Amino acid sequence: MLNQIYKTIKKYDTIVIARHIGVDPDAMASQIALRDAILLTFPKKKVYAVGSGSSKFSYLGKLDKLEDLKDEKLLIVLDTPDKRRVDGVDVDSFADSIKIDHHPFMEKFCELELIDDTASSTCQLIIDLIYHTKLKMNTEIAGKLFLGLVSDSNRFLFQNSTEHTFRLVADLLRDYHLDIVSLYQDLYMRPLHEVRLQGYIAQNMIVTDHGVGYIKLTSDIISKFQADAGSAGNMVNNFNYIEEVLVWATISEDKKNNIIKVNIRSRGPQINHVAEKYNGGGHALASGARVPTMEEAEQLIEDLDSVCEQYLK
Numbered sequence: 437m438l439n440q441i442y443k444t445i446k447k448y449d450t451i452v453i454a455r456h457i458g459v460d461p462d463a464m465a466s467q468i469a470l471r472d473a474i475l476l477t478f479p480k481k482k483v484y485a486v487g488s489g490s491s492k493f494s495y496l497g498k499l500d501k502l503e504d505l506k507d508e509k510l511l512i513v514l515d516t517p518d519k520r521r522v523d524g525v526d527v528d529s530f531a532d533s534i535k536i537d538h539h540p541f542m543e544k545f546c547e548l549e550l551i552d553d554t555a556s557s558t559c560q561l562i563i564d565l566i567y568h569t570k571l572k573m574n575t576e577i578a579g580k581l582f583l584g585l586v587s588d589s590n591r592f593l594f595q596n597s598t599e600h601t602f603r604l605v606a607d608l609l610r611d612y613h614l615d616i617v618s619l620y621q622d623l624y625m626r627p628l629h630e631v632r633l634q635g636y637i638a639q640n641m642i643v644t645d646h647g648v649g650y651i652k653l654t655s656d657i658i659s660k661f662q663a664d665a666g667s668a669g670n671m672v673n674n675f676n677y678i679e680e681v682l683v684w685a686t687i688s689e690d691k692k693n694n695i696i697k698v699n700i701r702s703r704g705p706q707i708n709h710v711a712e713k714y715n716g717g718g719h720a721l722a723s724g725a726r727v728p729t730m731e732e733a734e735q736l737i738e739d740l741d742s743v744c745e746q747y748l749k
Contacts, residue, residue, distance in 0.1 A: 437548075441534055441565060455467050459487060460670070461623065464584070473573055484501075484503075486523075513534070517543070518543050533545075537558060538588075540708065578614060647680060653687060669698075672701050685699060698716070
C-alpha cells in the first residue's frame with residue numbers, strides 16, 4: 437500500500453493535501469510535513485496544503501491558498517474518516533485521490549485508502565510512508581511529525597501508543613537529532629489567560645450521576661478569558677485523571693461559525709458512536725461533534741450519561 441501511494445504521488449505534477457474541519461496539531465502537522473516531504477523529493481511539483489488554519493498552530497508552518505488549477509491533480513486527504521468533514525476542497529473535482537487516516541472506518545471516498553485505527557496518529561502513518569518509500573525527510577519535517585504524533589497520543593498516554601510508535605520516534609531522534617525540549621515548548625506553551633480559563637473549567641465542571649464531566653462555555657465566557665472556541669475546546673485534554681469522571685466534554689459556543697463545538701474524551705466507555713449521531717465522529721475514546729444549539733449539546737450529554745450507565749453495569 438505504501439508503495440502504491442508513493443507511485444501515485446510520483447505520477448501527478450499537482451497535488452492538493454486536505455484534512456478535516458476543525459484543525460488540530462496532528463491534522464495540520466501531517467499535511468504540512470507531507471507537503472514539504474513531497475517538495476523535497478520532487479522540487480518541480482506543485483503541492484498545496486489547504487484548509488482553514490489556526491494562529492494557535494502557527495509554529496507548524498503556513499497553509500497554502502489554492503489556485504484555480506486547470507491541470508489534472510491528485511487529492512490527498514489526511515486524518516479524515518468521512519467525506520463531509522473534509523475542509524476546503526470538493527473531493528469529487530480531482531482526477532485521483534488518496535486517503536491516509538487513523539480513525540475507525542466510516543466511508544470510502546478516495547480511490548486509494550490507507551486506514552489504520554491502531555496507529556497513534558496520522559503523523560505516525562506519514563512517518564511510516566516516508567521511511568518505507570523514496571520520499572525524503574529533513575529535521576524540520578521530522579520535528580513537525582513528532583509534534584503531531586505527541587499531540588494526538590497525548591504524550592504517549594493513549595492505548596494506541598504501541599511498540600511500533602516508540603520505534604518510529606526513536607528513529608526520528610536517531611536520524612534527525614530533534615531538540616525535543618524546544619519542540620515541547622512550541623506544543624505546550626500557553627498564555628496566562630488560557631491557564632485561567634482552565635481554572636474556570638475545573639471550578640465549574642458539572643459531573644453527572646454516571647460520571648460524565650462537562651462544562652458549557654458560552655461565547656461571553658470565552659471572550660472574558662480572551663480565548664476562542666478552538667482553544668477552549670482543546671482544553672478537554674487537560675482533565676484526564678479525575679477519579680469521579682469516566683467521560684468528559686467541553687461544550688464551546690462558536691458564534692463566528694454559528695455552531696456549538698463539543699470535544700469528548702473517555703477513560704473506558706466508547707463514545708465515537710454518540711459523536712457520529714451529532715454530526716461528528718472520531719476514535720472510540722476521543723471524539724468531537726458539532727451541534728446547532730446548546731439544547732442539542734445537552735441531549736448529547738444525556739446520551740453520554742446513558743453510555744456511562746451501561747458501561748458501569
